[in-house]
Amino acid sequence: MSNKRIIITGATGLIGRKLVAELRDDYQLVIFSRNPDRARALLPGAADYVAWQPAEQGPWAAAIDGAWGVVHLAGAPVATGLLGQRWTPEYKAEIRNSRVIGTRGIVNAMAAAQQRPSVFVCASAVGYYGPYRDSTPLDENSPPGKDFLAQVCVAWEAEAAKAEALGVRTVMLRTGLVLDPDSGALPQLMLPFKLLTGGPILPGTQVYPWIHPADEVGLIRFALENEQVRGPLNASAPKPLSNRDFAAVLGKVLGSPSWLPVPEFSLRIALGEMADVVVYGQNALPRKALSLGYQFHFTELEPALRDLLNLPH
Structure with missing residues (x-):
């Protein structure tokens, strides 16, 4: 095992759990969590579990001093299910503040550290590009949108980018629709099909930039270990589909x-x-990842779904 220490926030989430499993044997992991005891039970084997919350400062900041890397995945859920939390003004503030203030606090800790991390991978989302009903191609150089989610991503990334000015190589991972049969959006998308009432969500031309969890985790590791990766990085499969085609494959x-x-x-x-x-959707293309040599495990939706659902290929 390497003696390099990596801080992970959001480790008990969908991607965080898989990332811990991927990195645990190779790095010393320190898990920042609102509930360290729960994190220890869910994710045994980390080097340490530190009480953390999205704030501009706190006693947890000392753990960042001397860490080799930080992966910051924490944030209030955006899509919470058909019967879940609606976007009230209060919840919209929580979506924004959990990301912006949480990231600001992580970067503040880096600024105060005597030995700053070498690399910072901060979550973001393809929502950065704004809402589209068509297949306009979007890469890491495309401009941001002006809607709520886009402006959250802009503010979120602006806080993360301050780490670059501190000499920390910084990557903003603009994630698409992460496919998982047990959590996130996929169970909600599958439900009508299981009831034999499935079909496209109109207008149907909006593009879904999906990604298999194996590639989401793979891209995080790629961003950590490849020194050429910095700035925004689209985390979505090379072949996004219109909602109509997505529904047909599903x-x-x-x-x-x-x-x-x-x-x-x-x-x-x-x-x-x-x-x-x-x-709405975003035809987000992973041009930077492909140009830097990342090899996707799943480029086509059908084999990705069959793998996740344990169905024959």
Whole structure:
């Protein structure tokens, strides 16, 4: 095992758990968590578990001094299910503050450290580019949008970028739709198909930039270990699909019809402003990752879904 120490926030989340499993044998991991005892039970084998919360400063900051790397994944969930938390003004503030203030605190700790980290990988999202109903190609050089999620990402990345000025190589991981059968968006997308009422979410032309968890974790490790990676990095598969095509593949894999369209107004009634997450999309392309030599495990949606659902290929 390397003596390099990596701080991870958001380690008990969907990607955090998989990342810990990927890195645990090769690095000394220090898990920052609101509930260190729960994190220890869920994720045994880390070097340390430190009480942390998204704040501009705290006693946890001392643990960053001397760490080789920091992976910052923590943030309040954006999409919380059909019957979950709507985007009230209060929850929108939590979405923003958990990211912006949390990142500011991590960077403040780096600034105060005697031995600063070599690399900082900070989560972001393809929502940075704003809402699209078409297939306009978007890469890491594309401009940001002006909607709520885009402005959250802009402010989030601006805080992360301050680490670069401290001499810390910084990567902002603009993640697409992470596919997982047990959590996140995929169970919600699968439910209508399991009820034989699946179909595209209108207009159907919006592009879903999906990614298999193996590639999300792979790209985080790639960002940590490849010194050429810095700045924004799109974390999405090379072949995103329109919602209509996504629904067709999902229906094929589940053996379910995929023709019944879901009108936008019904989602607006159910989800309010949170419906933006599914009625718009971003044709985000991982041009930087590909140009730097990252090899995707899953480039096509159908084999990715079959792998995740343990179905024959």
